[in-house]
Amino acid sequence: MSDVAVYIRVSSIGQNLESQKREIEDWLKRNQINDVSWYKDKSSGTNLDRPGFDKLQKDIFAGKIRTVVVWKLDRLSRSLAQGLQVLIDWCNKGIRVISITQQIDFNGVVGKMIGSILLGIGEMENENRKERQAIGIANAKAKGIYLGRKSGTTKAKPNRAKELFNKGLKMEEIAKSMGVSSRTVLRYLKMGD
Numbered sequence: 001m002s003d004v005a006v007y008i009r010v011s012s013i014g015q016n017l018e019s020q021k022r023e024i025e026d027w028l029k030r031n032q033i034n035d036v037s038w039y040k041d042k043s044s045g046t047n048l049d050r051p052g053f054d055k056l057q058k059d060i061f062a063g064k065i066r067t068v069v070v071w072k073l074d075r076l077s078r079s080l081a082q083g084l085q086v087l088i089d090w091c092n093k094g095i096r097v098i099s100i101t102q103q104i105d106f107n108g109v110v111g112k113m114i115g116s117i118l119l120g121i122g123e124m125e126n127e128n129r130k131e132r133q134a135i136g137i138a139n140a141k142a143k144g145i146y147l148g149r150k151s152g153t154t155k156a157k158p159n160r161a162k163e164l165f166n167k168g169l170k171m172e173e174i175a176k177s178m179g180v181s182s183r184t185v186l187r188y189l190k191m192g193d
Contacts, residue, residue, distance in 0.1 A: 002035040003066040007056055009041040009075045017042070020071040027100040028069070037065070045078035046126065046179045048086070049160075060095060067096040073104075074122030083119035158188035165189055 006028075008020040017040055028036060037059070041052035053076075059065050068090065070076060077083030090097055098105050102118065140146030157178075164174045165185075175182045 002037050003064065004033055004036045004069065005039055005056055005059065005065045005067065006036050006069045007039045007041075007052065007075060008071060009043070009045060009050070009052070011042075011044050013042050015042065020075070024069060024071055024100055036069070044179055045074060045076070045122070047079070047177050048077065048082055049177050060090060060093065065095065067098065069098045069100060071099070072101045073099045073118045074125070077119065078122050078126040080116070080120045080123045083122070084116050087116075087119070158191045161185050161188035 006024055008017050008024065010017055010020075021038075028034070039052040039056040041050040043050045056065070056068070060068070073083070073087075076086055087097060096105060099118075104118075137146055161174050161178060164177065165171075169177075171182045171185050174185045178185070180188075
């Protein structure tokens with residue numbers, strides 16, 4: 001296993017990781033870095049419960065990774081608090097964190113400060129996107145063309161809610177980690193009963 005990790009993430013299954021991968025591969029080539037381990041996720045950045053990210057965290061804290069390369073810092077998290085905590089934890093462990101599009105190495109005090117600003121911007125962009133989406137839905141409803149989510153579809157994975165509940169997490173904790181409401185968690189827990 002390489003001590004250089006590349007983490008890429010898109011927010012949904014329908015999105016493609018290839019553009020991030022291509023730019024990072026170009027950067028790695030320019031910097032003569034050949035041996036890397038790739039960690040990939042197709043899920044929201046609003047929480048840290050992601051399989052690729054979990055594996056990366058385990059490898060970092062097992063001492064297998066010394067450098068993490070990301071396309072953009074908000075690929076780690078769209079939450080200021082969570083993203084900053086990850087960045088601080090990694091930097092305190094001596095992990096070098098590099099964002100290739102922002103051309104920043106986040107080691108040291110200045111790197112952490114810049115990281116907090118960029119993570120804050122990522123969280124703000126996410127909130128703005130939600131606001132625009134809500135406005136778009138309201139406009140579509142007013143015109144009578146919004147039909148809502150198709151019957152039988154879910155925002156998150158109902159089985160994940162059941163797993164977390166069986167581990168002893170409270171409804172509010174499950175809802176927060178999955179990025180859904182407590183009411184949605186309750187509905188997921190009742191599915192299949």
